[in-house]
Every structure is written in structure tokens, then in C-alpha cells.
Amino acid sequence: MLAQVRRRRLLRGPSGRRRQRLLAAGGGPNGALSLAEARRNFEACDVCDPAMAKNVRAPSREERIGRRPYLEEIEAAAIALDAEGRFHGWWPLSPPYRDLDAIGKEEFDALVERVLMAAARVRRTRRMAK
Structure with missing residues (x-):
């Protein structure tokens, strides 16, 4: 036992x-x-x-698929999403991404990371289906 x-x-x-x-x-x-x-x-x-x-060599494109996005990629996507959201009036009362406090940026980055990971999963699935 x-x-x-x-x-x-x-x-x-x-x-x-x-x-x-x-x-x-x-x-x-x-x-x-x-x-x-x-x-x-x-x-x-x-x-x-x-x-x-x-x-160490840089990872190939195939090795990058399925991994978490780089912090720079997340930040660039977050800035783009914030700009689009402000343009369309989705969140007019909140401060811009660059002015968010550390917790606000962390939460927004987590949302953007989940979106990027979902897109990468779809891309990988489509490649496998071909």
C-alpha cells in the first residue's frame, strides 16, 4: 500500500x-x-x-508554431487592438494602452495573448489539414 x-x-x-x-x-x-x-x-x-x-541559433518558423508569442509581439498586437478599439469607439472612457497601470497592461496583454494563441492554433490546424 x-x-x-x-x-x-x-x-x-x-x-x-x-x-x-x-x-x-x-x-x-x-x-x-x-x-x-x-x-x-x-x-x-x-x-x-x-x-x-x-x-544558440534562432528557432525556425516551424519550431515557433505552437509556442507562446514573444512579449514584443503581444505588446505590438495590444497597441494595434487598442488603436482599433478607440477608432471604433469600443472603449472610449478607458485610458490608452500606453497609459495603463501595470495591472491593466498585464490584463490587456493576457487577453491579446489568448487571441494570438487561438489564431496560431487555427493556422496550425489548417496546415495539418492540407
């Missing part, structure tokens, strides 16, 4: 405090970086350690 419980825990992966310690611990394949730090770096610049960027 105890062996089954341990096996289930191993299959589920770490949880709670242990997971937080693993995310914050440095060392391993990422060098002195923690896993959380390496993930943030990878989201920002496609490498776990910015100092290693010169040793």
Missing part, C-alpha cells in the same frame, strides 16, 4: 513546498540558474541564460 502511494506521488510530480524549492534551486543543467529563472529567460530571449545567446 505504501509503495503504491509513493509511486502515485512520483507520477504526479513534486507539489507544494518541494515544488517551490525545486523551482528556486540553482544548479543542474542550467548552471547556477534556478528553473524559474531559466524559464523566465527562455520566455524573454529563447535561451535559459542570456550570456549563452551567442551559442
